[in-house]
Amino acid sequence: MKNTTDINDIVVLSTADWDNPFWTNKQHVAVELANRGHRVLYIESLGLRRPSVNKKDLSRIFRRVLKAIKAPRQVRDNIWVWSPISIPFNNYAFVRKLNKLILSSALKFWCWRLKFKNETLWTYNPLTTRFLEPSDFGYVVYHCVDEIKAQPGMPVDILQDAEEELVRRADITFVTSLTLLKSRQKWSDEVYYFSNVADYNHFSTALDETLPVPADLSQIPEPRIGFIGAISGYKVNFSLLEEIAKAHPEWSIVMIGDVGEGDPNTDATQLTRHKNIHLIGPRSYQQLPGYLKGFTATLLPNNLNEYTASMFPMKFFEYLAAGKAVVSVDLASLCDFKDYVRIAHTPTDFISALEDITSGNRISVEKCQELAQQYTYQSRTEKMFKLIDEKRNESSNRS
Template identity: 30%
Template sequence: MSVIKNVIVLGMHPYPWHDDKMSDTMRSMTRAFSGVRPVFINPSVGFKRALTEKYALRFAWSFVEDGAVLVCTRPFEKVPSSFGLGNVKSRRTLQQLNAFIQSVLGEGWRKNSLLYLSSGGIAQSYETMKALTPLLMAFDILDDNLAFPGISSREKAMLDAFFTELISRSTVVTAVSDHLFEKISKSHPEKIKLLPNGVDVDRYVHRDDFTEEIGELRHLERPLIGFVGAITSWIDLELLLKIADGLSRGTLVMVGPVIQEAVPRDLFERLTSHPRVTFTGPVSTQRVPHFLHQFDVLLLPRNYAPHSLASDPLKLYEYMATGKPVVSTALPSALRFQDAIYVGQGHEEILALLQKALDDWPRERSQKCRDAIATMTWENRAKKLLEWVEASAVSLAPATTAASARRLH
């Protein structure tokens, strides 16, 4: 008999439920859970975004139903964080959370509910864990977040302590890549499990309407070499410039938001002014499959920074689901599929493989791509996670009962 009846998911910062410009693991998993009640907690979006998107001024938690998912929004989002108000609103938000979850799921919710957190916002995950004190918890490590650039030594020490406690208190810990799995295994071998990302395969299979021209691409010279995703610290801008410089015809198309503070300004300005490069800006996730099928080659231009090497990009699976030619830098996650896609070690090899993909993409490679990710659905990933937690919950039952008794006293 299943122990878990509810799954409480904390969304990744900065992707609330209604954000349609980027896909992410936590929202995809929430939609994929079957046989349980999914409760999605929106991450904090901050005062400026709440103001821009015309959030209501709320002083208590609220929820709406989106199909089977209960989407919960925190209070005080429209209250500014200046003058010390940030700490006040954060504290009051967390103080209300336990009572709010109890009002939604019932007084004994801890006995049959899983709290599902991620490394995509370590501080919010830690605070949510402390506020809810769950009996069952899964911690999904999606990136080497502590290796991200721009984190001060003081902040890193704090986040590292939070990260360690999240692992220690979790029923199951999962990692999306071999790199992350091996890293966590050194300190917590008994808990960590490898659980790569997933893909909604059916969304990316070719449809007749994908042959229709897209307005943003209509004027561009073909062939089109396309990238879809955030342009941020893990994108190899030097590689993109070399690709653009090497094109005698065609266009390099970058689709997605640009995280200006995370990319070198000089390289970015050279790209934006290059005659063979076009930036479309972000597009709705509903339009992404159409864009992918309009491109002649799909490019994954990741660099080899530590946080990039540890990743398992969602875009790689989405690319492969289309069956279109795929060229990637040699990320460990991409090397797993090198018999299906083209993977290059250095810039010159990538340039050669791009030309090869344009000239010669055997039909059998398209089928290999689809076969390789056919079972890597979000539904299968969600099912596997629940199975692991259920198995661990059975073995931990005496300990969790004792912990519950101590909490009540």
């Protein structure tokens, strides 16, 4: 894998579908790689979690089968998206071997058809070595953005072993939180921390005076306390939201996102019984700045558990880019940014912070913008490639 050939064509092994309304690192990084002139083959999620017998999972399987029979589709300049078929029962060794045979063979074929050469693998999937052979690629980047094994329904033991192998075999590993850095550095010296960032240019349009607040949001009474993201039981503290709703029935708590994303067993009935909690469903990525414009304050109301201890919420910089004041639980990843967010340790603290913000006592929009402008996909990708180039040059000089 230690190859001195320039990085040109890149295979991105994602854990998110391209068309998911809430873009994550995976889609944004693919776009940034393409903007840098790389040709990118983006592989959609292979399904790490064992599917449940529910409408959401069955619908996704059906859509995926329809996609799998199609060739990679070009979605932007330099970006093709491929949806390979994969058997989602990765807790069985024979299934993993079959998936590896199918995926690696098909990937070689499509890379040949697209005239990709000496491909670099940029992977987000901790099971990568169970799907692909790292030595088939000119260079391997593992971008670790979550503690995936802490999500519900994951094959924990298999993920642990596979991810350790991946970190050891990758040329370089990037992590998005200091917690992930500490744990992954036990497996390799080539692990480096780069926090999550945001699409500043997109979300800062929330400050455009001509941008309208969407009609459905305008009908919800102010002040509006907003959240954008997956509304899942293992991520979001529903009891905290209830406490806020009961303390201030005149506030409107607006939740934008799919209920049960990543956790189909999520039960949100404790939220729906409150008239001032509005679960309005997902909205397209292009619409999000308009919704943020209509919020008085924004929330990071996470549970504190193994998953969130290793999580750096992308929403933090998205909220700041939109000029919004943020109130958060005490997430480890935000310890360096306490001058830009109100940290709450109890529901009372959370409510008090929101009371201050709704009364006008908040950090300035200019201060929000100043920080958000420093944490963009473009700047982070430039820093990543600078480090990659340094490491590749060191390797070349040693050999």
